[in-house]
Amino acid sequence: ETGVTQSPTHLIKTxxxxxxxxxxxxxxxxxxxxxxxxxxxxxxxIFQYYREEENGRGNFPPRFSGLQFPNYSSELNVNxxxxxxxxxxxxxxxxxxxxxxxxxxxxxxxxxxxxVL
Amino acid sequence: AQSVTQLGSHVxxxxxxxxxxxxxxxxxxxxxxxxxxxxxxxxxQLLLKYTTxxxxxxxxxxxxxxxxxxxxxxxxxxxxxxxSDAAEYFCAVRRTGANSKLTFGKGITLxxxx
Numbered sequence: 722e723t724g725v726t727q728s729p730t731h732l733i734k735t736x737x738x739x740x741x742x743x744x745x746x747x748x749x750x751x752x753x754x755x756x757x758x759x760x761x762x763x764x765x766x767i768f769q770y771y772r773e774e775e776n777g778r779g780n781f782p783p784r785f786s787g788l789q790f791p792n793y794s795s796e797l798n799v800n801x802x803x804x805x806x807x808x809x810x811x812x813x814x815x816x817x818x819x820x821x822x823x824x825x826x827x828x829x830x831x832x833x834x835x836x837v838l
Numbered sequence: 839a840q841s842v843t844q845l846g847s848h849v850x851x852x853x854x855x856x857x858x859x860x861x862x863x864x865x866x867x868x869x870x871x872x873x874x875x876x877x878x879x880x881x882x883q884l885l886l887k888y889t890t891x892x893x894x895x896x897x898x899x900x901x902x903x904x905x906x907x908x909x910x911x912x913x914x915x916x917x918x919x920x921x922s923d924a925a926e927y928f929c930a931v932r933r934t935g936a937n938s939k940l941t942f943g944k945g946i947t948l949x950x951x952x
Contacts, residue, residue, distance in 0.1 A: 725881075754939070763842075763928050763942030764882070777939055811881055813940075827940065829874075829881040 723748045725814050725830035733836045734802050742797040742833045744812030752776070752817045753795040754827060755787060758809040770795050771817055799835075807837045840865045840931050842943035850949040857901075857916040859946050861929030864910065871912040872930040872940065873903055882928065888912065889934075899923070924950045 726745045734740050746753050752771045756764035766779035770789035784800040793814070799806055813827035841864045851857055863869060870889045874882040886897025893905040899922075903914045912929060926947050930940045 756940075761847075761944075763930075763944045764940070766939045766941070769939065779939070813882075826884060826887065829883070831879075831881040 725812060725828050727810075727812050727830040727833050729833060730831070731834045731836075733838065735838050736802055736804060738802050739798065739800045740802060740835060742799075742810050742812075742835070744795045744797070744814075744830060746793045746795070746812075746814030747828050750814035750816045750828070751793050752815045753789055753793065754813045754815070755795070755797045756811040756813065757781070758811055758832070759805075760808070764811055767797070802837045804837050807835060809834050840869065840933065840941045842929050842931050842941055844929055844943035844946050846946060847944065848947045848949065850951060851919045852951045853921055854918050857914070857919045857923065857948065859914040859927050859929075859948065861903075861912045861914065861943060862910055863912060863929070863931045865931055865933070867933055868907075869931045870934060871903075871905060872932070873897065873901070873912075873914050874928045874930060874942075876926040876928065876945075878925075885914070885927075919948075919950045921950050921952070924948055 728743045754769040755767040758764040767781050768778040769776045773789045786798045788796045809832045811832045812830045815827045843862045845860050872887045873885040885901050886895045888895045888905045896902045901916045926945050928945045929943045
């Protein structure tokens with residue numbers, strides 16, 4: 722069973738640039754959630770993708786966008802980067818069935834560390 | 839809206855001592871509750887979860903937590919700390935139902951002294 726993988730591991734960008742982060746979900750999972758973890762803070766929910774559509778969004782501006790592909794992998798795109806976007810970005814996959822989240826558990830990847838200069 | 843409060847940002851214990859990490863939650867509906875551990879430069883690993891049933895939940899690495907509805911608490915304990923327990927610990931809450939968004943606390947750093 723393959724776990725959740727994320728790429729790249731680290732990334733350095735400058736203000737105003739755009740960035741794309743990638744996530745491959747765990748085998749058999751159909752839902753991907755993205756979280757932002759600023760230094761010294763707990764993860765904050767950005768959004769979730771299910772069946773290739775956004776299925777819930779946290780308090781993040783529209784310059785944070787995403788995609789989910791038919792193989793359930795996902796991308797997080799951030800436009801017009803700001804210094805405060807510097808954080809660890811975590812992807813979590815889960816299996817959602819007809820009755821809701823199965824096993825009530827999300828499996829997290831190792832994260833992508835984004836630094837904005 | 840849901841929220842999680844983890845009192846204190848840092849706990850230090852001696853090896854072999856009791857570990858107690860506190861978590862209180864606020865939720866308008868009965869929640870699901872989770873504890874995650876994060877080692878340096880790694881993602882989150884699930885320690886244990888409470889969904890329904892027995893309120894005392896046992897997890898990995900000897901950790902356990904008790905859901906106390908009357909106190910809106912879900913404190914994490916381990917009878918005897920090990921050096922390898924040094925990490926960041928996060929309490930999280932989720933509503934029941936299909937929406938699987940997790941709301942996390944700010945986390946507690948656990949240090950273990952030899």
